Amino acid sequence: MRRQAIRDDGTIDDGVSDLGHAVKSAVSRLYSRFRSERPDGDLGDGALEVLALLDRGGPQTLTALSEHHRVTPASMSQTVNRLASVGYAVRARDPDDGRRVIIRATPMGKRLSQAARTRRNAWIDDRLGELSDDERETLAAAAVILKRIADA
Amino acid sequence: MRRQAIRDDGTIDDGVSDLGHAVKSAVSRLYSRFRSERPDGDLGDGALEVLALLDRGGPQTLTALSEHHRVTPASMSQTVNRLASVGYAVRARDPDDGRRVIIRATPMGKRLSQAARTRRNAWIDDRLGELSDDERETLAAAAVILKRIADA
DNA sequence: TATTGTTATACTCTATAACTATA
DNA sequence: TATAGTTATAGAGTATAACAATA
Numbered sequence: 126m127r128r129q130a131i132r133d134d135g136t137i138d139d140g141v142s143d144l145g146h147a148v149k150s151a152v153s154r155l156y157s158r159f160r161s162e163r164p165d166g167d168l169g170d171g172a173l174e175v176l177a178l179l180d181r182g183g184p185q186t187l188t189a190l191s192e193h194h195r196v197t198p199a200s201m202s203q204t205v206n207r208l209a210s211v212g213y214a215v216r217a218r219d220p221d222d223g224r225r226v227i228i229r230a231t232p233m234g235k236r237l238s239q240a241a242r243t244r245r246n247a248w249i250d251d252r253l254g255e256l257s258d259d260e261r262e263t264l265a266a267a268a269v270i271l272k273r274i275a276d277a
Numbered sequence: 278m279r280r281q282a283i284r285d286d287g288t289i290d291d292g293v294s295d296l297g298h299a300v301k302s303a304v305s306r307l308y309s310r311f312r313s314e315r316p317d318g319d320l321g322d323g324a325l326e327v328l329a330l331l332d333r334g335g336p337q338t339l340t341a342l343s344e345h346h347r348v349t350p351a352s353m354s355q356t357v358n359r360l361a362s363v364g365y366a367v368r369a370r371d372p373d374d375g376r377r378v379i380i381r382a383t384p385m386g387k388r389l390s391q392a393a394r395t396r397r398n399a400w401i402d403d404r405l406g407e408l409s410d411d412e413r414e415t416l417a418a419a420a421v422i423l424k425r426i427a428d429a
Numbered sequence: 430t431a432t433t434g435t436t437a438t439a440c441t442c443t444a445t446a447a448c449t450a451t452a
Numbered sequence: 453t454a455t456a457g458t459t460a461t462a463g464a465g466t467a468t469a470a471c472a473a474t475a
Contacts, residue, residue: 144417145402146394149311151420153326154427156308159301160443161347169464174305187434195313200466202435207464224433224474242298250297252426260422265296267419268303270412274404275306312466321441339457352443354458359441376451376456 152271162248167241171196172207176230179214180238184229186219213237304423314400319393320365323348323356328365328382332390336381338371365389 160170167173175190185193191201205228208214213234219225230238253261312322319325327342337345343353357380360366365386371377382390405413 144405144413144420145398147420147424148405148416149398149401151423151427152304152307152311153322155304155423157347158427159304170305171465188432195309196465197467198434199436199468204465206435222433222475226434246297246301249301249426252429253296253300256422261296263415263418264300264422266415267423268296268299270408270416271303271307271419272299274401275303275310277404323442340455348442349444350457351445351459356442358458371456374452374456378457 148271159245159249164244167245168208168213168237171204172213173238173241173245175201175204176208176213176234176238177242179228179230180235184227186225186227188225190228208234300423311397311401316396319397320359320389324359324365325390325393325397327353327356328360328386328390329394331366331380331382332387336379338377338379340377342380360386 163170168176171194174194178190178193179185187198187201187205190205191198194201196204205214205216209216212231214228214230217227217229219227253264256264315322320328323346327346330342330345331337339350339353339357342357343350346353348356357366357368361368364383366380366382369379369381371379405416408416
């Protein structure tokens with residue numbers, strides 16, 4: 126009889142090739158954990174990621190933002206609405222193409238983005254500090270691969 | 278002058294220790310990608326993950342489900358409402374403690390869960406198939422570490 | 430006509446607050 | 453009193469459909 130074990134997520138580990146599930150499960154669980162460890166009072170994830178891109182990558186059109194974050198332009202327009210309503214971003218017409226809208230972070234939005242990044246990385250930084258050097262190297266290598274897959 | 282590069286997410290890679298950001302960014306980007314690659318017609322992520330746990334891990338109390346998924350009992354109660362409203366899960370009173378509610382997947386819910394898992398792993402399985410053996414080993418090792426961090 | 434963006438509407442998932450029922 | 457669960461309400465984030473403005 127084959128050895129079986131119930132994983133933390135309730136699925137069965139039967140020893141068969143199952144890397145896809147392992148990666149998806151680890152990513153989903155860790156993403157949930159990031160959410161539950163999120164400091165109160167911050168913007169939501171979507172809005173903060175858009176603000177970070179505007180802060181560090183410069184002004185962007187709505188379409189560029191929506192493609193980068195893999196959401197529809199309609200969804201991104203609403204995220205920009207949220208950022209604009211609290212003064213963290215502003216819209217301006219593109220002078221070269223009146224159909225385009227250029228979105229940029231305000232100085233207040235940039236300050237918020239930078240402060241939030243430090244706050245929100247605190248939890249994962251603490252966890253990584255508890256690992257061995259070998260484990261950190263593994264994660265550094267894996268992060269590169271995962272990023273490449275995500276952006277392919 | 279220090280070499281700098283703008284990352285895909287718009288932040289600056291200044292070569293300084295930054296593993297926390299790399300991991301968080303890779304996980305967030307990949308999670309977004311999972312969402313955008315999700316087949317139409319499936320349940321949402323939260324509901325499907327609960328259904329998978331009920332299918333493979335057996336019946337659970339509401340509190341157990343909410344703790345496993347790191348959400349409030351109130352949130353989990355609503356996710357169970359969604360599953361129950363379409364016939365994928367049912368509630369029953371715990372005969373030993375009338376305060377408790379036992380939630381279990383119906384046969385239809387179990388079938389849906391198993392079919393959905395295959396559908397939803399198809400994208401990541403394809404991507405992993407394009408990697409080298411070394412890269413897959415790195416991801417397998419990283420998945421274990423990330424899972425441990427997420428569940429700590 | 431094609432492209433860019435917006436608004437209206439709706440669904441999922443989450444939270445807090447206030448509540449009921451049982452121990 | 454403490455524990456287990458629910459409902460009401462609200463907000464973020466997502467989608468599709470229908471629309472306006474510009475190229």
